[in-house]
Amino acid sequence: MHVVVLGAGILGVSSAWYLRQEGHEVTVVERQPGAALETSFANGSQLSVGHVEPWASLETLPQLWKWGFSESAPVLFRPRADLAQWQWGARFFLECWPARNRHNLRQLLNLGLYSRAAQQALRAEVGIEFQAIDRGILNLYATPAEWARGSRAAAEITRLGYPRHRITREEALRIEPALGGTRAPWIGATYTPGDGSGDAHQWTQALAEKCQALGVVFHFNQSVLGLAEEAGRITGVRLSGRETLLGADAVVAALGSYTPLLLRPHGIRMPVYPVKGYSATVPLLRPEAAPQVSITDDAWKMVFSRLGDTLRIAGTAEFTGYDTRLNEARCNALIERTRLLFPEAADYGQPTFWAGLRPATPSNRPLIGRTRIPNLFLNTGHGTLGWTTGCGSGKALAAIVSGRRPEVDFSFSGL
Ligand SMILES: Cc1cc2nc3c(=O)[nH]c(=O)nc-3n(C[C@H](O)[C@H](O)[C@H](O)COP(=O)(O)OP(=O)(O)OC[C@H]3O[C@@H](n4cnc5c(N)ncnc54)[C@H](O)[C@@H]3O)c2cc1C
Numbered sequence: 001m002h003v004v005v006l007g008a009g010i011l012g013v014s015s016a017w018y019l020r021q022e023g024h025e026v027t028v029v030e031r032q033p034g035a036a037l038e039t040s041f042a043n044g045s046q047l048s049v050g051h052v053e054p055w056a057s058l059e060t061l062p063q064l065w066k067w068g069f070s071e072s073a074p075v076l077f078r079p080r081a082d083l084a085q086w087q088w089g090a091r092f093f094l095e096c097w098p099a100r101n102r103h104n105l106r107q108l109l110n111l112g113l114y115s116r117a118a119q120q121a122l123r124a125e126v127g128i129e130f131q132a133i134d135r136g137i138l139n140l141y142a143t144p145a146e147w148a149r150g151s152r153a154a155a156e157i158t159r160l161g162y163p164r165h166r167i168t169r170e171e172a173l174r175i176e177p178a179l180g181g182t183r184a185p186w187i188g189a190t191y192t193p194g195d196g197s198g199d200a201h202q203w204t205q206a207l208a209e210k211c212q213a214l215g216v217v218f219h220f221n222q223s224v225l226g227l228a229e230e231a232g233r234i235t236g237v238r239l240s241g242r243e244t245l246l247g248a249d250a251v252v253a254a255l256g257s258y259t260p261l262l263l264r265p266h267g268i269r270m271p272v273y274p275v276k277g278y279s280a281t282v283p284l285l286r287p288e289a290a291p292q293v294s295i296t297d298d299a300w301k302m303v304f305s306r307l308g309d310t311l312r313i314a315g316t317a318e319f320t321g322y323d324t325r326l327n328e329a330r331c332n333a334l335i336e337r338t339r340l341l342f343p344e345a346a347d348y349g350q351p352t353f354w355a356g357l358r359p360a361t362p363s364n365r366p367l368i369g370r371t372r373i374p375n376l377f378l379n380t381g382h383g384t385l386g387w388t389t390g391c392g393s394g395k396a397l398a399a400i401v402s403g404r405r406p407e408v409d410f411s412f413s414g415l
Pocket of ligand 1: 045047255314
């Protein structure tokens with residue numbers, strides 16, 4: 001079967017890899033000159049199976065409301081005359097219901113564990129270098145209330161089978177001595193030893209090259225303009241700069257935040273909305289003062305991961321449509337907070353800023369699987385966790401396209 005994968009981000013390339021393993025002929029179409037140049041380019045780098053708490057929860061609502069409209073706060077909502085934005089918001093409130101929240105957390109943990117196993121197997125098989133650090137993730141808390149909330153999440157995730165421990169400040173300092181120099185107040189932590197970090201862009205580019213070596217064809221610099229539908233099936237893909245259709249037996253839409261725009265004319269509506277996030281990458285000055293263990297600063301919803309001789313800082317969530325421009329206040333907030341946490345670590349005068357659009361669903365659960373059109377499949381909506389869940393989602397999608405149910409307890413679309 002000839003499968004055309006739309007998009008060469010983490011999800012598109014993972015899907016292409018596993019589809020090829022299933023024996024399909026695979027073509028990938030991407031508007032950028034290479035793989036992983038949009039949202040998968042400079043993310044927070046965390047492989048964070050133990051941090052899958054959905055945003056939508058009754059506990060986070062008051063905080064979201066407090067932050068919602070301040071230029072430099074971790075979460076910023078810019079109301080727009082955009083029905084999709086308001087519909088997404090309404091569904092987000094529904095997902096805050098405790099039973100929904102627990103369900104979403106369990107589902108994300110299942111997918112995360114499945115993905116972790118898939119990525120470990122792939123690492124052993126193909127040996128990709130991606131600045132991986134397998135030393136766990138430390139989550140820092142600044143107030144007793146935050147620490148108690150984080151500890152409850154840790155206990156639940158541990159109960160479900162993936163260890164995440166509540167630890168004291170002293171224990172955290174033993175795990176990551178670079179925290180000894182911090183000037184920001186924090187009182188306690190949780191620690192997830194099985195988590196880690198690595199460069200998603202480097203991984204995805206290398207995996208795309210491995211795909212090419214196995215015969216997967218990549219059409220870079222070509223935009224998908226639309227899909228041709230005949231008698232209830234997709235027959236091909238319309239591409240920029242090409243007069244004829246690219247024929248397909250099956251199509252996988254992995255266009256991140258842009259997936260809903262392509263599928264809407266075919267009557268497929270999905271609750272995926274772009275949530276802008278920022279990162280800053282700074283060169284290390286004193287490596288011993290920079291963390292090796294990946295860190296999450298719960299108070300500012302920022303993450304810190306060491307990538308070679310740089311430190312990657314990422315965070316913030318801005319609901320502002322498809323605008324990817326950098327906002328100075330939000331960029332500065334990343335640097336100022338890092339300067340407090342790791343004052344001596346890096347050259348903060350030389351940041352490289354970046355912004356990307358998380359393809360977010362109200363539940364945080366991605367959309368993987370079938371649509372109402374039998375030969376059109378989805379792999380999108382991975383929001384804050386696409387790097388963590390990327391490999392497993394690609395593997396699961398390939399199984400579904402091949403007519404099998406994936407071996408993971410997750411509610412796949414259309415199954
Ligand atoms: C600031 C930030 C920090 C993050 N940190 C983490 C983290 O620490 N851990 C984690 O697990 N996740 C993290 N994420 C989330 C993760 O990066 C995303 O979930 C993931 O990259 C989404 O991948 P994707 O393949 O769905 O989308 P993308 O990477 O955006 O890929 C979609 C591709 O489709 C292409 N495309 C779109 N439209 C068209 C078209 N019409 N024609 C042709 N091509 C098209 C785009 O060019 C793009 O390459 C973070 C995200 C952000 C923004």
